[in-house]
Amino acid sequence: MAVPILKQGPFLIASIQSALTDTDVLQLRDDVMAQVTRHRSKGIIVDVTSLDVMDSFVSRSLRGIAMMTRLRGAETVIVGIQPEVAFAMVQLGMSFEDVQTALDLEEGLALLEAGFLGT
């Protein structure tokens, strides 16, 4: 299932609705990059609230998206990581050290806005 990407002012919001296959993840990556280019977005929020599990491929790809968008001048924030998922990720050694994270969509937007207005 494709992930819908919404434009909200200078930001993009990709809200993941259900478990992702590997193809979906790659699709998401391409879509995000295309939209960032088209809208000249300054920030992207990827909402993973509905994911109960996050395998290494998905986490690695999300981190990849964050790195790529940064090269296009947009900051990515991953929001809504569930408690169980968070701890499992850390145990697997994927602690997203260089990626911004926030509790939920609202927090993520606040974080982006603060960073955006700050610079």
Place this chain on the structure above:
Amino acid sequence: MADPTDPTAVNGQQDARDDLLSELVSHLSNNRTELRQEWARRIGEARLLTALTEEEIFSEATSVYDNYVEVLETGSVEALQDYARNLSERIIPRGVETDEVLGIVLLLRDVLARSLFEKYQADFQVLNEVLDAYEPAANRIANTVGVNFVQERERIIRQQQEAIRELSTPVLQVRERLLILPIIGVLDGQRARQLTEQLLRGIRTNRARVVVIDITGVPAIDSTVANHLVQTVDASRLMGASVIITGLSSEIAQTLVTLGVDLSKVNAVGDLQGGIEEAERLLGYTVISGAVDKADDRV
């Protein structure tokens, strides 16, 4: 000598044993007072049940004795089981140990056996048969009392563990979006896991942005728990909350550095006060004291 395979002979033996047992019971009932006193005296001599007074020992001894005789008579240990459980409940809080309880039951067994030896010393054959009837029953009683005592203790220990688990990891909100996790007592693997779980849940439900983990009350930490703590900090960050650890004692700090635990990503502050101040700074709070101004106005 009767043929043991002959069913009538077996029945006959059973009857003979029942007769002996009832004779035994009447002997024990008749000599209740002396045997009981003898038992209480020997308990005192062996310095068992020192947590109880002499009257208490005597009254408990009476109940145990009566229950004992009843078991010999009826062969059913249910009443004794109830009594043993009840007794354990009463004496465990007073510090009575397992060896004492086993000791007094075995003493009673000895006292009664002695009195049987005395009574039947003339006829070795009868003594033998009496002991055959008495010993299995007596062993069963000792077993019942001992097992019940230990079970009661285990029940109490389980209850207390439960209570400790519930008490052990409170997650408290002190300001909007600021949580405090005071940890007291030794952190083991299970407690650390529980702590992580509660903290991550707490972050979500309270929408926390900063968490202060205070480990002033933790005497020691091993490398597993330290690593777990670091993982908790990372996981909290994934949920958008930053963690401040306060109250790392100098011993723990030394241990962690010696063990080579990587704490470079952990934000540590000396004490809880400092931790809360740092958290307020991160959240953009400023604390203004109003009390001083008012006091000045009054003067």
